[in-house]
Amino acid sequence: xxxxxxxxxxxxxxFSIIFMIYRIRGAKIRLQDTAFWIFTAxxxxxxxxxxxxxxxxxxxxxxxxxSNFIFxxxxxxxxxxxxxxxxxxxxxxxxxxxxxxxxxxxNKELEEKINELEDS
Amino acid sequence: MLNYKIExxxxxxxxxxxxxxxNSDILIIIPAYNEAENxxxxxxxxxxxxxxYDYIVINDGSSDNTLDICKQNGYNYLxxxxxxGLAGAIRSGFRYAYSLGYKYVVQIDGDNQHDPxxxxxxxDYMQEHNDDIVIGSRFVNKRKSRSIxxxxxxxxxxxxxxxxxxxxxxxxxxxxxxxxxxxxxxxYRANFGPEPDTIAFLINCGARIDEIQVEMRDRVNGVSYLSxxxxxxxxxxxxxxxxxxxxxxxxxxL
Numbered sequence: 421x422x423x424x425x426x427x428x429x430x431x432x433x434x435f436s437i438i439f440m441i442y443r444i445r446g447a448k449i450r451l452q453d454t455a456f457w458i459f460t461a462x463x464x465x466x467x468x469x470x471x472x473x474x475x476x477x478x479x480x481x482x483x484x485x486x487s488n489f490i491f492x493x494x495x496x497x498x499x500x501x502x503x504x505x506x507x508x509x510x511x512x513x514x515x516x517x518x519x520x521x522x523x524x525x526x527n528k529e530l531e532e533k534i535n536e537l538e539d540s
Numbered sequence: 541m542l543n544y545k546i547e548x549x550x551x552x553x554x555x556x557x558x559x560x561x562x563n564s565d566i567l568i569i570i571p572a573y574n575e576a577e578n579x580x581x582x583x584x585x586x587x588x589x590x591x592x593y594d595y596i597v598i599n600d601g602s603s604d605n606t607l608d609i610c611k612q613n614g615y616n617y618l619x620x621x622x623x624x625g626l627a628g629a630i631r632s633g634f635r636y637a638y639s640l641g642y643k644y645v646v647q648i649d650g651d652n653q654h655d656p657x658x659x660x661x662x663x664d665y666m667q668e669h670n671d672d673i674v675i676g677s678r679f680v681n682k683r684k685s686r687s688i689x690x691x692x693x694x695x696x697x698x699x700x701x702x703x704x705x706x707x708x709x710x711x712x713x714x715x716x717x718x719x720x721x722x723x724x725x726x727x728y729r730a731n732f733g734p735e736p737d738t739i740a741f742l743i744n745c746g747a748r749i750d751e752i753q754v755e756m757r758d759r760v761n762g763v764s765y766l767s768x769x770x771x772x773x774x775x776x777x778x779x780x781x782x783x784x785x786x787x788x789x790x791x792x793x794l
């Protein structure tokens with residue numbers, strides 16, 4: 421594991437934490453969505469600062485080098501994130517079509533009521 | 541064109557029929573998700589015995605006939621087109637309260653667990669102590685029973701105590717009284733769910749929050765909102781919110 425990789429990991433972690441805090445302070449992100457990124461950033465920070473952790477883990481899991489282990493971990497995280505985003509997106513599209521239909525129905529109901537009141 | 545017509549009809553109703561939406565300074569928000577068996581008990585009790593308070597039922601996209609019951613009995617209700625969960629339902633209630641200029645909001649559950657007779661006590665306590673939120677608590681004078689649920693409640697209580705220095709015994713109580721500035725905060729700010737993590741954050745922002753003893757009935761009909769996996773999720777959410785997330789938020793004036 422090279423020093424450059426470690427520096428990359430630490431910078432990435434620090435930047436993502438700073439960015440997250442910035443978003444949270446601007447009240448632009450929900451609590452539920454921050455947990456993943458804070459957790460990931462802390463993981464990367466640990467891996468960057470203590471390389472022995474990734475040496476130990478790659479020994480146990482049978483990776484040829486520690487950097488392979490780190491790439492594997494990152495791929496896992498990204499895979500999980502894409503999976504959840506895809507599920508959420510599917511939900512949202514469904515909700516969106518229901519909402520538009522509801523809106524049209526309620527508008528129609530309202531218009532009919534108003535016409536009724538006007539006629540009477 | 542439609543807006544103009546609505547305004548006109550509203551005007552006619554208010555000035556010629558003497559009909560107003562707002563008769564009191566206090567609004568009771570009743571979130572209802574699949575509460576067809578209970579909602580009549582709750583609202584009829586309010587309309588017969590507590591006419592001094594206004595109320596609004598928030599139908600949170602129920603799949604049973606909660607909405608039909610509200611319509612048939614002529615209740616004052618908001619109908620959310622889909623299920624948002626408790627936080628979203630309460631939020632629409634707060635926005636309704638803000639738009640009509642209510643001074644106090646009481647949140648009670650739609651399952652008839654909370655008795656509205658304590659509202660006047662809570663109101664007195666709030667005015668006396670100049671509080672922002674008064675929580676109707678089961679455990680001010682009484683001890684908690686030993687169960688997994690109470691263990692969770694204790695865990696949240698302790699983490700709130702560590703981070704705020706204040707002990708709130710019944711953090712998950714669904715009966716709360718809010719004042720005007722809380723109505724605005726809860727209705728319009730991000731990450732202001734009606735949950736313990738928000739309470740902890742508010743205490744650290746300088747809000748005054750107290751609790752007084754109330755008695756609660758057990759749920760008679762229907763099932764609770766929280767299943768086991770939901771409870772676990774809820775616990776993780778709360779502990780993360782209290783122990784980590786609140787330190788990253790901007791402490792503003794309220």
